[in-house]
Amino acid sequence: NAGVTQTPKFQVLKTGQSMTLQCAQDMNHNSMYWYRQDPGMGLRLIYYSASEGTTDKGEVPNGYNVSRLNKREFSLRLESAAPSQTSVYFCASSEGGGQQFFGPGTRLTVL
Amino acid sequence: RKEVEQDPGPFNVPEGATVAFNCTYSNSASQSFFWYRQDCRKEPKLLMSVYSSGNEDGRFTAQLNRASQYISLLIRDSKLSDSATYLCVVRSGTSGTYKYIFGTGTRLKVLA
Numbered sequence: 001n002a003g004v005t006q007t008p009k010f011q012v013l014k015t016g017q018s019m020t021l022q023c024a025q026d027m028n029h030n031s032m033y034w035y036r037q038d039p040g041m042g043l044r045l046i047y048y049s050a051s052e053g054t055t056d057k058g059e060v061p062n063g064y065n066v067s068r069l070n071k072r073e074f075s076l077r078l079e080s081a082a083p084s085q086t087s088v089y090f091c092a093s094s095e096g097g098g099q100q101f102f103g104p105g106t107r108l109t110v111l
Numbered sequence: 112r113k114e115v116e117q118d119p120g121p122f123n124v125p126e127g128a129t130v131a132f133n134c135t136y137s138n139s140a141s142q143s144f145f146w147y148r149q150d151c152r153k154e155p156k157l158l159m160s161v162y163s164s165g166n167e168d169g170r171f172t173a174q175l176n177r178a179s180q181y182i183s184l185l186i187r188d189s190k191l192s193d194s195a196t197y198l199c200v201v202r203s204g205t206s207g208t209y210k211y212i213f214g215t216g217t218r219l220k221v222l223a
Contacts, residue, residue, distance in 0.1 A: 031209065040119075042198070042215035043155070050207040090154055097202060097209045099145060102154035 006091050006103035013081045013110045021076040021106050023091030031094045032074040036087040081110045115201050117214035125222050128189050132217045134199030135181045143202040144182050148195045189221045
């Protein structure tokens with residue numbers, strides 16, 4: 001089992017460019033999450049999907065959109081990147097309120 | 112006040128020492144508690160869940176105090192490889208609305 005995979009691992013964007021971060025899990029989990037991690041801030045929830053077909057805003061959703069493509073895949077889109085979105089992005093999945101499993105992260109720099 | 116608070120450290124301890132971290136949470140309805148370990152530039156990984164009666168996994172012991180709303184992690188006989196950031200995670204909500212709140216982490220450095 002690969003667990004949770006994310007692509008790309010690194011990305012540099014210019015202000016105003018768009019991109020999609022991909023996430024997939026092979027554990028048959030219903031719930032998937034997108035977090036960002038900034039120094040001194042801890043992990044903050046951007047969006048989550050409790051089950052296939054549903055998505056909800058988290059703590060910091062502005063500037064992002066998500067798509068739960070199917071049970072396995074949950075993508076995060078930045079429509080018009082801003083320097084404030086420079087961060088490390090983690091995707092996670094879980095089942096039944098149990099532990100979350102995290103992907104390896106995407107390091108995004110917006111110039 | 113943050114929902115989950117941790118001392119950021121760093122805690123610098125010699126090999127073999129015992130070190131303890133505390134984490135306080137504000138939501139009395141929180142249901143599940145976890146300690147995660149995060150190595151530099153890596154993803155968080157579950158270290159252990161925290162059960163009401165306390166639990167132990169080798170050199171690691173976790174305790175929960177619901178009355179005072181804090182959880183603790185004790186590491187005995189510290190190893191160099193224990194150097195990492197330890198994240199406290201608190202879960203609340205019900206099926207379909209589970210909410211995981213992360214502390215900012217406590218950094219541990221074990222020195223030779």
